[in-house]
Amino acid sequence: MRTLILLLSFFAATATAGENQIFLKDRPGKNLVVAQCAMCHSLDYINLHATILDRGGWEKTVGKMINIMGAPINDADKQVIINYLAQNYGK
Amino acid sequence: MVDRRHFIKKSAGSLAALGGLALLQRSGLTVATGAEEATLMDALPGKEALIKKTFRPPNYETPINYFDAPFTPNNRFFVRYHHAVIPDVNINEWRLRIGGDAIHTPMELNLEQLRKDFKQVEIAALCLCSGNRRGLFQPHVPGVQWGSGAMGNALWRGVRLKDVLARAGIDKSALEVSLAGADSGVLPTTPNFVKSLPLTKALDENTLIAFEMNGEPLPHWNGFPARLVIPGWTATYWIKHLNALNVISKPFDGFWMKSAYRIPKDRFPSGQFSSQETETAMPITEMVVNSLITNLEDGQTLSNSKSIEIKGVAWDSGNGIARVEISTDGGSNWQQATLKQDYGRFSWRQWQLDFEPKHPGAYRIMARATSHSGESQGLEPIPNPSGYHHNAVQNITIQLV
Secondary structure, three states: OHHHHHHHHHHOOOOOOHHHHOOOOOOOOHHHHHHHHOOOOOOHHHHHOOOOOOHHHHHHHHHHHHHOOOOOOOHHHHHHHHHHHHHHHOO | OOOOOOOOEOOHHHHHHHHHHHHHHHOOOOOOOHHHOOOOEEEOOOOOOEEEEEOOOOEEEOOHHHHHOOOOOHHHOOEEOOOOEOOOOOOOOOOEEEEOOOEOOOEEEOHHHHHHOOOEEEEEEEEEOOOOOHHHOOOOOOOOOOOOOOEEEEEEEEEEHHHHHHHHOEOOOOOEEEEEEOOEOOOOOOOOOEEEEEHHHHOOOOOEEEEEEOOEEOOHHHOOOOEEEOOOEOHHHOOOOEEEEEEEOOOOOOHHHHOOOEEEOOOOOOOOOHHHOOOOEEEOOEOOOEEEEOOOOOOOEEOOOOOEEEEEEEEOOOOOEEEEEEEOEOOOOOEEOEEOOOOOOOOOEEEEEEEOOOOOEEEEEEEEEEEOOOOEOOOOOOOOOOOOOOOOOEEEEEEEO
């Protein structure tokens, strides 16, 4: 419970309380994914699409976030993010 | 930056459920996603618990048992946002700005003027997300994996959009009215959620700027202090926290019209929106005829008895529901349900049937609505890339023991 309270107070200003209970798979690229994606939206969007998007789908989605939604992600980071999502949350 | 701190009301039970989900995810045993995702109940501030789809932006659907009432309670009404910055609107500072290149006298109205200067009207209308039931499409398509609860029926009070626009004076060059609200993306580079309506729909006598819902001010999460109500059209046009209307002489070309919320042309019996159509695609507009069983779930076991009540709701784009037929044998035989009180052609219609089973066992229950225009539900949804307009006949199995 103490850990939960600490977590809640740490994230309270930037995110909703519930979304701090979302944990992504601890694999290479995770920190970058959390930093870039959670800037604009909760990470449950990722698990929501895990059985839906294959690598091509994730490439398209990440591309949309950059080109249409204006996410400031450079090409190198974009590849890391796509690889992480395709490998860990790909169809 | 707006403080988006959420004081989420949670029972010990739902905290435990959250912890369990997190543990599963950490162990790599991720729960199935899509429509089969584990149900997570969560309450936004000022709301009772709803089914959480995404936390931020908040997307929450209503459990279907709340659809047993003619009007969906405000505190259980679904919540759908595209962007995460949702300001608490200060009533004293809120203004509705009316402008555009096809308006004669640009103006601003405060809430008091909006309420007092125009005739108030009330209308019962179903608010239905374009992607309701997206999670039921096979194969799955990307987007929020909604079940059947991204909708709600309410009594809306407000003023007619045509009366407000008339005061500012519409030029004869007017083609569309663009609609914008106060919510926005986190980054300044994210395109605001701006939609447009064809002038004819904007001037329809049923199109309202609403400030009350079921006799109370709009809840924060449903658009306080004012939102558009476009009866018969899907909720993508029902802009919340409305703050700008522009009457324009050229088609609005923002992302949310040109690229999002579009359907293949000529695949659905949809209304026209000629200024936004291409050879192959058009914006989603009118709802399609549909129905939902609200008191039984697939796989449910009930005690066998002389009479089993089957009830639900049915709706369409405003032609009105002519009949609802129920099958209890997987589609071989159909009988008509009783339609309950009619609250107007844009409201959903409740229906009811007493089924008298002859023996215990498994029964496949189906519901099929037909509108006054003769449109009916098919056995399969009509495929489309974004998963809109899912209106396949429901097919659920119950066990009587």
